Amino acid sequence: MNKPLRRIAIFCGVLILALLVRTNYLQYVRADELNSRDENRRVRIERYAHERGNIIVDGNPVTGSVETKGSDFKYKRVWKNGPMWAPVTGYSSQAFDASQLENLEDGILTGNDDQLFFDRTLSMFTGEKKQGGNVVTTLNGAAQKAAFKGLGSKKGAVAALDPQTGAILALVSTPSYDPSVFAGNSDKDSKARKKLLDDKDKPMLNRALRETYPPGSTFKVVTAAAALENGLYKGIDDKTNSPLPWRLPLTTGDLANEGNIPCENASLREALRWSCNTVFGKISDDLGNQKMIDEANKFGFNKEIFTPVRADASVYPKDNRPQNAMAGIGQASNRATPLQMAMVASAVANDGKLMQPYMVAERQSPSLDAIYTHEKEQFSQPLSGENAQKLQQMMETVVENGTGKNAQIPGVTVGGKTGTAQHGLNNSENPYAWFISYAKTDSGSPVAVAVVVEDSQANRDDISGGGLAAPIAQAVMKAVIDSKK
Amino acid sequence: MSVVTNTTTIGAIDAPSRRNTELMMMVFAIAISVFAYANVGLAIDGKLPSGMFGYGAGLILLGGVAHLVVRKFAPYADPLLLPLATLLNGLGLVLIWRLDQSQRLIQRAESQYGAYSPDAPKQLLYSAIGVAFFVAVLVILKDHRILQRYTYISMAVALVLLVLPMFFPAVNGAKIWISLGPFTIQPGEFAKILIAVFFSGYLMVKRDALALASRRFMGMYLPRGRDLGPIITIWALSILILVFETDLGTSLLFFGLFVVMLYVATERTSWIVFGLLMSAVGAVGVASFEPHVQSRVNAWLDPFAKATWAQSEQLAQSLMAFGSGGTLGTGLGQGHSDLILFAANADFILATVGEELGLAGMMAVLLIYGLIVERGVRTALAARDPFGKLLAIGLSGAFAIQIFVVAGGVMGLIPLSGMTMPFLAYGGSSVLANWALIAILIRISDTARRPAPAPAPSPDAEMTQVVRP
Numbered sequence: 001m002n003k004p005l006r007r008i009a010i011f012c013g014v015l016i017l018a019l020l021v022r023t024n025y026l027q028y029v030r031a032d033e034l035n036s037r038d039e040n041r042r043v044r045i046e047r048y049a050h051e052r053g054n055i056i057v058d059g060n061p062v063t064g065s066v067e068t069k070g071s072d073f074k075y076k077r078v079w080k081n082g083p084m085w086a087p088v089t090g091y092s093s094q095a096f097d098a099s100q101l102e103n104l105e106d107g108i109l110t111g112n113d114d115q116l117f118f119d120r121t122l123s124m125f126t127g128e129k130k131q132g133g134n135v136v137t138t139l140n141g142a143a144q145k146a147a148f149k150g151l152g153s154k155k156g157a158v159a160a161l162d163p164q165t166g167a168i169l170a171l172v173s174t175p176s177y178d179p180s181v182f183a184g185n186s187d188k189d190s191k192a193r194k195k196l197l198d199d200k201d202k203p204m205l206n207r208a209l210r211e212t213y214p215p216g217s218t219f220k221v222v223t224a225a226a227a228l229e230n231g232l233y234k235g236i237d238d239k240t241n242s243p244l245p246w247r248l249p250l251t252t253g254d255l256a257n258e259g260n261i262p263c264e265n266a267s268l269r270e271a272l273r274w275s276c277n278t279v280f281g282k283i284s285d286d287l288g289n290q291k292m293i294d295e296a297n298k299f300g301f302n303k304e305i306f307t308p309v310r311a312d313a314s315v316y317p318k319d320n321r322p323q324n325a326m327a328g329i330g331q332a333s334n335r336a337t338p339l340q341m342a343m344v345a346s347a348v349a350n351d352g353k354l355m356q357p358y359m360v361a362e363r364q365s366p367s368l369d370a371i372y373t374h375e376k377e378q379f380s381q382p383l384s385g386e387n388a389q390k391l392q393q394m395m396e397t398v399v400e401n402g403t404g405k406n407a408q409i410p411g412v413t414v415g416g417k418t419g420t421a422q423h424g425l426n427n428s429e430n431p432y433a434w435f436i437s438y439a440k441t442d443s444g445s446p447v448a449v450a451v452v453v454e455d456s457q458a459n460r461d462d463i464s465g466g467g468l469a470a471p472i473a474q475a476v477m478k479a480v481i482d483s484k485k
Numbered sequence: 486m487s488v489v490t491n492t493t494t495i496g497a498i499d500a501p502s503r504r505n506t507e508l509m510m511m512v513f514a515i516a517i518s519v520f521a522y523a524n525v526g527l528a529i530d531g532k533l534p535s536g537m538f539g540y541g542a543g544l545i546l547l548g549g550v551a552h553l554v555v556r557k558f559a560p561y562a563d564p565l566l567l568p569l570a571t572l573l574n575g576l577g578l579v580l581i582w583r584l585d586q587s588q589r590l591i592q593r594a595e596s597q598y599g600a601y602s603p604d605a606p607k608q609l610l611y612s613a614i615g616v617a618f619f620v621a622v623l624v625i626l627k628d629h630r631i632l633q634r635y636t637y638i639s640m641a642v643a644l645v646l647l648v649l650p651m652f653f654p655a656v657n658g659a660k661i662w663i664s665l666g667p668f669t670i671q672p673g674e675f676a677k678i679l680i681a682v683f684f685s686g687y688l689m690v691k692r693d694a695l696a697l698a699s700r701r702f703m704g705m706y707l708p709r710g711r712d713l714g715p716i717i718t719i720w721a722l723s724i725l726i727l728v729f730e731t732d733l734g735t736s737l738l739f740f741g742l743f744v745v746m747l748y749v750a751t752e753r754t755s756w757i758v759f760g761l762l763m764s765a766v767g768a769v770g771v772a773s774f775e776p777h778v779q780s781r782v783n784a785w786l787d788p789f790a791k792a793t794w795a796q797s798e799q800l801a802q803s804l805m806a807f808g809s810g811g812t813l814g815t816g817l818g819q820g821h822s823d824l825i826l827f828a829a830n831a832d833f834i835l836a837t838v839g840e841e842l843g844l845a846g847m848m849a850v851l852l853i854y855g856l857i858v859e860r861g862v863r864t865a866l867a868a869r870d871p872f873g874k875l876l877a878i879g880l881s882g883a884f885a886i887q888i889f890v891v892a893g894g895v896m897g898l899i900p901l902s903g904m905t906m907p908f909l910a911y912g913g914s915s916v917l918a919n920w921a922l923i924a925i926l927i928r929i930s931d932t933a934r935r936p937a938p939a940p941a942p943s944p945d946a947e948m949t950q951v952v953r954p
Binding site: 001002003004005006007008009011012013015016018019020022023024026027028030031032033034035037039040041042045071072 | 588589745748749750752789801804805807808809810811812821824839843844847848851852854855858859862865866871874875878881882885886888889892893896897898
């Protein structure tokens with residue numbers, strides 16, 4: 001019986017060998033693939049297994065971590081003043097993943113980023129607890145607070161930039177949400193999130209970066225820049241060739257102004273001061289669609305902007321003549337994000353140089369060493385320094401004795417532009433109130449800001465932009481200037 | 486030139502008993518288990534587990550008793566079998582205890598049954614009963630050939646054991662349990678040994694008839710019906726019962742056992758061909774009408790399929806546990822193999838080995854199982870009687886097939902079929918039956934390796950003895 005016994009022995013050996021080969025295949029060859037599967041909960045467990053690093057504003061964290069019980073996720077994310085900071089931080093939920101900075105900087109915040117390899121190895125030897133690194137933002141707490149308070153219960157958004165560097169100083173969207181309410185993974189969290197998603201006011205929408213609005217009259221700043229850059233008009237006080245009424249090309253209708261304002265052959269300065277649709281519509285038409293697109297693109301239109309959080313592309317459209325004329329006054333298919341309009345104001349304020357907007361100033365290792373520091377970077381030069389200064393004078397006139405008086409700050413030079421964008425078919429819905437502005441001190445311009453308020457009431461003239469949005473912009477600019485003192 | 490010192494012509498040179506080797510390895514096996522226990526405690530709580538001395542003392546007591554009994558009642562037994570079984574049992578206890586600490590499993594138990602009770606203490610109790618079984622077999626069964634007398638009784642008892650679960654409610658879709666008060670017994674594990682005893686007894690008697698008194702047909706030998714009849718009936722019955730109880734792993738095990746033993750008994754390769762043919766027919770037949778089998782096969786083909794995720798999640802989780810372990814593993818107590826939830830410490834305990842001990846640990850554990858099988862086959866080779874040979878190869882073959890089916894199942898090599906890893910997995914029946922199995926193998930190996938008794942002194946011997954000054 002020994003011969004078959006030996007064969008059975010070989011058979012058993014083959015069985016064991018097959019298992020050995022299989023375990024090698026699974027644990028060596030396929031390990032990476034299995035570890036990166038979406039179904040693999042270990043990835044999320046690991047993400048929340050250690051105290052997450054913080055997002056820092058003005059040297060203080062706006063985030064934190066608390067230990068949770070009764071779950072395989074050890075730590076839960078919490079936010080200080082969540083609704084105010086949510087448009088900056090995004091959320092990081094045990095059950096629903098993460099967004100914005102919490103998502104983009106996850107590697108640093110969890111401490112798993114390759115840049116932290118050295119730190120990780122070091123702490124492995126010193127036996128220190130694993131910790132995430134910090135993300136230091138460019139935001140200005142006072143400005144953010146002023147903007148958030150200014151918008152209050154209104155629906156809208158604020159974006160503020162430092163024109164000289166491109167640093168984002170404020171980024172507010174209302175109504176907002178508190179990411180803390182669904183940071184865990186319980187039923188309560190799911191319900192809270194569902195409620196937010198079902199809310200018709202869309203509190204989780206980041207209006208400052210992800211919503212495009214018709215920019216309305218604030219876009220006249222871009223049109224004016226195009227006129228100066230293309231040499232259509234040289235002096236800002238020279239009379240322009242603009243009849244009143246002015247017929248919209250290829251149509252049978254006249255382009256109307258809001259109210260009875262002196263727009264006939266008005267100079268650029270006066271036209272901006274009174275917000276003349278006829279003057280800027282005609283400029284856009286005189287320059288033509290392509291030149292308008294070129295100038296808008298230099299300001300950042302038609303391109304997604306990464307701050308590193310993505311901002312939707314603003315659109316200056318390729319269009320026919322009447323539509324192009326309408327787009328020149330910020331209507332028709334012209335759409336812009338609040339960030340985009342803040343960039344327009346900041347380019348003018350910074351003597352024509354547009355800086356790349358950014359909100360991460362520094363990434364820190366868990367031991368607080370800087371492993372990345374942002375270097376300011378020029379985005380483009382939409383207009384020459386000389387023309388920028390001309391445009392500044394025009395915008396300052398708007399605030400001094402035009403539609404933007406509400407943005408005045410005593411002892412500070414402020415330039416701005418109001419806007420009321422028509423909204424809905426035949427202007428049926430409530431218009432958007434806009435205001436873009438910048439402040440100037442002896443050492444250049446520390447802040448440019450764009451404000452949009454969605455639910456402005458009935459008042460359909462430019463005063464509503466000045467009335468609703470300008471005070472918010474003023475408060476934000478004042479907060480920045482005060483915090484620099 | 487060397488001086489021949491042993492010039493006597495009578496008596497054999499004593500085979501070394503190797504009992505001290507066994508003792509050394511027992512110490513090693515218990516030390517590894519205790520260190521593993523300490524490791525889990527340090528990893529989970531950051532301190533040595535409070536039960537460590539109790540656990541260590543328990544293992545030493547069990548291992549010590551088993552070793553002393555072997556020393557006394559089976560002095561020439563194979564020295565490896567007992568330490569290997571002890572090591573696996575000890576590691577199994579550690580892994581079960583480690584899974585007891587899992588919040589995820591505790592929560593699941595509380596939400597499902599309203600209460601949670603740790604499994605490790607129960608397993609320690611089962612291990613003690615298992616070792617008692619081991620001791621009883623060695624003490625009572627002085628010679629394995631006695632089992633021959635119980636050929637047909639074994640068959641009857643095995644059939645009763647296999648039929649009984651039909652009268653008890655199904656647990657998780659399989660009717661393989663008998664509940665007696667607080668205890669549940671999985672009779673298939675015991676039936677495995679009884680069927681092996683029956684096959685050995687029957688085949689030993691009938692093997693010549695099966696091998697020789699047959700008609701040649703297409704180059705193969707077909708035995709007469711009256712020789713093959715009983716054994717085929719028993720085999721078919723057990724398979725049928727198991728199919729109806731949807732205990733597929735055990736059916737496969739019995740089938741493999743049947744083919745292996747028939748082949749060894751008759752030495753005819755045609756049996757292998759027969760066996761493969763029958764298994765192919767059986768597998769296709771069962772798979773075509775059994776939805777349970779079909780879902781298992783589908784889950785095996787694509788464990789990550791979205792549509793059947795509910796059925797295949799466990800397997801997918803198990804594969805991810807293996808993947809997460811990688812080469813060196815996460816370390817005991819530091820993995821997440823408890824994501825498998827149901828049966829994490831029973832059918833799927835190997836996933837915990839894979840995740841926390843890694844590829845290195847998996848290979849070590851598989852090799853330990855391989856060594857047990859190898860010692861069993863070696864025992865069969867060494868056995869002097871056909872019954873012992875058949876029984877030893879039957880038991881070790883069954884052991885090997887069980888390991889292949891379970892490990893292959895949780896690693897996605899073959900469709901999952903639900904059996905437990907011997908010694909490692911949680912489960913009373915499994916521990917008890919496998920300790921009994923090891924005891925029988927030890928008994929056979931003792932008989933096989935025992936030196937031949939000294940012949941009766943011959944009066945002539947005196948005269949030819951060399952007289953030394």
